[in-house]
Amino acid sequence: MNATANSDIAIVGMAALFARAPDLAGYWYNILNRVDAIGMPPPEWGAERLLDPSSEDLARLYTCHGGFLGELSRFDPRAFGIMPVSLTGGEPDQFHALELAQRALADAGLGEGGYAPERTGIILGHGIHPNRASVNGVQHGVVLDQTVALLRGLLPHLDAAAAAQIRTLLKQELLPLDTDGIPGLVPNMMTGRIANRLNLMGPNYILDAACASSLIAVDAAMNELRRGNADLMLAGGINTSTPPLVYMVFCRLGALSRNSRIQPFAAGADGTLLGEGGGVLVLKRLDDALRAGDRIYAVLKAVGQASDGRAKGLMAPRLEGEVLAMRRAWQQAGLDPASAGLIEAHGTGIPLGDQTEIEALRQVLGARRGAIPDVALGSVKSMIGHCIPAAGAAALIKTALALYHRLLPPTLAGEVNPRLGLEHGRLYLNTETRPWIHGGPAPRRAGVNAFGFGGINTHAILEEAPGADPQPLAAFLGRRWCPGSELLVFSQADRPALLAQLAQLHQRLDQEPALDLHTLAAALWRQRGADGERLALVAADIAGVQKRLAVALDKLADPCRERLQTRDGLYFNARPVPGRxxxxxxxxxxxxxxxxxxxxxxxxxxxxxxxxxxxxxxxxxxxxxxxxxxxxxxxxxxxxxxxxxxxxxxxxxxxxxxxxxxxxxxxxxxxxxxxxxxxxxxxxxxxxxxxxxxxxxxxxxxxxxxxxxxxxxxxxxxxDGAIPDGQLLSVGALPLDAARAVLAADPRLHLTMDNCANQFILFGPREAIAGAHEQLRQQGGFCSVLTLDRGYHTPLMAPMAAAFRRLFEDVExxxxxxxxxxxxxxxxxxxxxxxxxxxxxxxxxxxxxxxxxxxxxxxxxxxxxxxxxxxxxxxxxxxxxxxxxxxxxxxxxxxxxxxxxxxxxxxxxxxxxxGVPLDLDLLHAGCQVAEHAPPVAPYLSTAIPLIQPSATVIEHVRHVLDSSTSAQPSAIPVQPSTPVVNEPAAAAVAVESVPTPTVPVSRHPGPATALTGHFELMQDFLAQQERVMAAWLERRRRS
The missing domain is CATH 3.40.366.10 (Malonyl-Coenzyme A Acyl Carrier Protein, domain 2)
Structure with missing residues (x-):
């Protein structure tokens, strides 16, 4: 251990879970392929009740789009020794965080026993907002008793026993709240559970700095390592559930896109969209990682922090605060910000925020050098939405992978916003996946921004790790980096064996049309038979494979057929013995x-x-x-x-x-x-x-x-004027004898290239080339003047040839x-x-x-x-x-x-x-050919729990009411209430209309009518609570 205050920190493991990205490889694949993961929430979220773009009500939303996990929200409690009952009323974030922490350690090659528990800790960024567990606690601890109290007020003759029985019936409709679910009510149990299950005995805690949470958690983890308090730290951010209440707040602020599109830095940007997910990074001191031979994704140099101070408003970005955070980071790292080649921006798609960030970057990065911008700019939020406390983790992981694979990842955007003035600075919006070419002596460097509500700004600096090249991209992804064709190869000792293999595969693909093509290609290469007859096909999907297999089976049924080649990628040779x-x-x-x-x-x-x-x-x-x-x-x-x-x-x-x-x-x-x-x-x-x-x-x-x-x-x-210029003329469809006649007629012309039977190239002064062009055209030649204007491969270049000959004397x-x-x-x-x-x-x-x-x-x-x-x-x-x-x-x-x-x-x-000898392992490196797909973990619901009595429970409650009293209670005057069907659905306390049960109507309408009135009263009461909250938020927004 060699800990210092300025120790570089290595990222040696990572795990990710974001919209349409079940794991780290899937996340990187989606980024490289510009996958837009924005969509509607799962049905249980309740969008159909909440969406009303024309409403000004706090509890109505003008968009429900976002980067939702949906079916990817899965967790197997048995793998962690957790009772399945704990999941029902628990907080989903805690379970996702646990699995991500385990995955990150596994990615670092640190399974159980691979690290010193007493020297290992975890710090995560996490927002404190209502979730499945906390709302369930409110329902049990407040709403149930409130409901019964109101019922007794409405029905004075309702005895205590009947009220208790009704409470029990309603409680049964809620998620359980017991010792297994209680950890979900305590936010910092997230890291406590991880420390407990993974045996981490170093620091464990969560922190909330809004959108800057992940970077501040990473900074805190870096400090633990630099102070020598730990040798291994896990850090990141978690936000795997985004309940409707969060959307209500953002809609009220006008921060969400009304077009339901998130386009940072684009001309059409009109707001952000939220996202779900989480990311965990495993950190070590760089010297320790190098000594251990760890795979290092990237090196963390510094994280700068700054607050906005007294700004125009609590929610408004401030240029000075952002600039200060960036400059502090580069100063701490002792590096020149001009050395950055990539900026992963905070970039939310909110126009004011994007413009402020660009100006801050312009001030820090400096002026454009030359005519071409040289710093790529992007925001992964354009693909997965704004994951708030996990946004920084998403950005850090993306940037670390960019440095590791030496790639400039794309961002989604239409036309670049002209108001940003990018054409005058060093930044350009990188909308395509591109190689990150870098030949300088310094490593590749990148910056990551994360700016949180309340004016907390962070900027992280990452650097390319020293050492060898990364593993091949296909090995990391387990497939080609982009959708495309695969090469399938077959070799067998003779024709019958080859035809049998082709027929067997054709039949299998009929039965398994969803078979992964890359995995199939890898299996065929690794399991190829004896060399005798060879066939190869190139196809982009299983249907294309089937098409080519059918052609091959038809054509090769002829025993006299020795070769086959088609334009769409089918190759066969019965005697694959190549020439030189x-x-x-x-x-x-x-x-x-x-x-x-x-x-x-x-x-x-x-x-x-x-x-x-x-x-x-x-x-x-x-x-x-x-x-x-x-x-x-x-x-x-x-x-x-x-x-x-x-x-x-x-x-x-x-x-x-x-x-x-x-x-x-x-x-x-x-x-x-x-x-x-x-x-x-x-x-x-x-x-x-x-x-x-x-x-x-x-x-x-x-x-x-x-x-x-x-x-x-x-x-x-x-x-010195020793390089002659002129024009080059390409001539086709004429024999070389035609050129000789032209050359003999004009000594200023030279034959520079004899390429093939139907093309040669002439060089000469423009006037001479013009004459040759017309003469050869009249003879039927296809002539075109090339863009090159130098007389290469002619005697006119003798001075250059002589100079190069002298230079070659110094080469062995x-x-x-x-x-x-x-x-x-x-x-x-x-x-x-x-x-x-x-x-x-x-x-x-x-x-x-x-x-x-x-x-x-x-x-x-x-x-x-x-x-x-x-x-x-x-x-x-x-x-x-x-x-x-x-x-x-x-x-x-x-x-x-x-x-x-x-x-x-x-x-x-x-x-x-x-028959040319090949080694295709490079194409299939890392591809795991499994006999069976891994089991699918149980779905982990993130839905807010509601009191939604079933038809059976409603009938039981009616029966209790009818049994407890035959007296009709006097009418209680109440304020007129809005019909249930028009009331907003759940947010923090989840107001939702009760489905109308299909059951026989009671013969005693008094108690049932009172019960209906009670639920209407409850709806009105909770709606008033929401209006109070809306007014409070409005005052906060205006202050």
Whole structure:
């Protein structure tokens, strides 16, 4: 133990339960997929009685929408040694908190006995408002006696025994209140129960700071660790039940959205919506966590707190208080707020609050650097609603996962509110899931805001944990990160065995149409049979699987059928013995905005490649390369968009971006078990092929230095006017002989690329290109002028080639036997001698690209499988055109129509069927193939208990009344009351209309009439109580 006042705190475990998110993985999956979990409450909540948008009555609601748990509110008491009877009248929050605490410890790898009880504690944020247990206590302790007293007042001849009997009958209709349910009446029993069941002997208590509760609980837990009072702390926030009374208060304040939509920072935002849920984090000192080898989601640096002081109003946000909390946090951490890359905002959707928060952030983060915003902004409330005391836990967990997985999570919003002025600051509203590319020496950092009613403001700073990459995203989620196609593979020794497997699966899916597709794909990969005949299919759902299985069963019934391939992803080979495999690396002009984004989100290999690129120049450039490759989805005006597009098209970033993508895809293909026999780079793609071959002896630092040196040489030559410019003309549908005739007629023209039988590229001055364009068009060619304007691969680039050749003298080269590196300069393998390697590597800049000839020679040397490892799919098309009519497979890692994430599955399916060795464990890491689904825990109701006598009880009460007296009581004058059907339903004391029983009418209407009058009187009495409460709230609001 090495506790200090400034010790960094590691988050080593987490658990979450929010609307439509039963667990931590489900919560993160929903966030990444922009799932809107807002909806109507469960039927027992009583929305149909309460909803009346036109009413001004406190007990009527203009919206009931929110992020409700609904069917996810479940708890198995037996797992914790709790009597099931305790649940009936208990407080649901206490039971959910217990399970979340246990889950969080399990997530940290700390099961029973995995921690020192006397050094472990728990602090939770929790709101103190009426709940199922407390209202049940009021019903037992107040309402029952009140009801009987009023009855005796209405019926003077009702004796004590009859009154007691009626009380007993009504009490039976309530939830039980006994020693098992009493803990629900004591709020801090929440953490006491957890300490009792999980054997925690450190501090345990709850605190209430409204919406800031979770962050203050975490701050308190951090202080326990820093003072050395504990070695392990659990902290978070719980709000798993939101009764109607809370909605009544928020409606009265006008804080809820009348559109029933929560849209923080959006132009259409008109208020917030509430949410249910809870989150618990397991905290340790960072040094202890590193020493123990714990998985660390993120590092907590500091939590700043500040109050609003004397503000305009108790409920109004104050800019100065928010700014003070943020600055205190960054000062405590000793960090520059300019280093933040993500802000998880308080962002409730209330316009005034959102505008105040943006201004506070603007003051703390500083001015925009360059033309592009660089700090992502979001609010998880847009998806799950405002969980009040648990809101901070939801935000912290989201942010910790963002840092752990190196992703920028999305927020839900339509058009950005123009009044926020985001186009002028560092913030942009991040509405899409995007990779968090970061190449600087400092770790990724994020800030989390939580501002509570009453003017309590908190800001937490989180930082990326030191150490290795996280587990694969699929392993964490147990499925693909987004809905999409899955790859199913089959291999059997012979055709009958394969057909039997396909038929068996087809029949099973008929019976189990809800089978999880990702789990099925994992099971088929892990249980594949002997290699003989192979089939692969790609489908997005079970119906798609069934469709492809039916085609396969039909086509493969023909024993003469040896191959099958369909456009929708069905691949079969009866003799899967592949030829040699070549990887093809594209060069400049294959880059495009958001290229390979889905793969970069899914696989660390891609993200590391772009991290490397961002780290090349530090702060030397106005914008990081990733800002042009993965541009912000909002916050860009026309000028900023033009800047990014120009950067991505430019020589420097364009070639660097493609190099990074090529190299990253090579790493991914290697992780998937793909081993190439040959490598070939097209244009500047030869640099990526050269590095992949291992010929240049360069580590990461030396490679970065070489790239910087090459770009410095290029910029110097460009400044000296040594880089010729002109135009590039792409010509299709004509043979190369047509180009030769044009070239012979005008010496200013140069052949730069011979790509395939139906495409070549010419370069020359604009006038010469215009003449060639017209001449070749008249011959039937399809001609188009490209955006690039440099004379690469022509003798005009000799000065640059010579400069690079000198630079290569500082790089050690060695020959590579496998894979064989081919060059488009010679259309042959690279030479073995280091000097000859340098000559060939430099010559590509002044020699035409002979891609067509190179493919022919690769084919001659036995290559039959061509995999394009880069953005776009141009090279695959060139290969297919060149080898048309000859057996081969040419397939790309990317497809802009499908998206790279989908295309990878098609690529792997085609390779599997072809017999190429693969390792698909990376796709299915963490997927648990269970024989049976886990049992479903009992439903845990959060409904407010009401006195709702059943028809039988009503008849019994009538019988008691009739038996106790035959005298008709005199009428008691009462104030006119509103009919029951129009009265508001329950809030704190749950006023609800009593259902009319379908029973025979009593022959003695006197007591029954009095009983009905009593209930009407009770309704009127409670309605008056509500009106008093409404008036009090109104005075509070105006004060």
């Amino acid at each position: 495999v070549a990887l093809l690396f594209p060069g400049e002009n294959s880059q495009y905005p958001d290229m390979l984004r889905a793969l970069t989100i899914e696989f660390a290999e891609l993200r590391r490649g772009f991290d490397f690129l961002d780290g090349l120049y530090g702060g030397e450039r106005d914008q990081a390369p990733s800002q042009a490759i993965f541009p912000p989805p909002t916050g860009l005006d026309a000028e900023a968009q033009a800047v990014l597009q120009a950067q991505l098209r430019g020589m420097e970033l364009g070639s660097e971006a493609v190099f990074a993508a090529d190299r990253a895809l090579f790493q991914l293909l290697s992780a998937l078990g793909i081993r190439a026999d040959a490598l070939l780079g097209h244009s500047t793609g030869e640099n990526a092929a050269l590095v992949a071959s291992g010929m240049p002896q360069l580590d990461e630092a030396a490679l970065g230095a070489s790239i910087r040196a090459m770009n410095a040489l290029y910029r110097g030559l460009e400044a 080269f060695v020959a590579s036997a496998t894979p064989t590196l081919y060059s488009c300069v010679t259309a042959a393998p690279f030479p073995a001698a280091p000097e000859a390697i340098r000559d060939t590597a430099a010559a590509q800049y002044r020699q035409p690209v002979r891609f067509r000839e190179s493919i022919e020679n690769l084919y001659r040397d036995g290559v039959r499988v061509f995999i394009e490892a880069g953005p776009e799919s141009h090279l695959s098309a060139f290969v297919r055109d060149t080898l048309r009519g000859r057996p081969h497979l040419a397939v790309a890692c990317d497809d802009r129509r499908r998206g790279a994430g989908e295309q990878l599955r098609y690529l792997l399916g085609a390779l599997f069927a072809e």
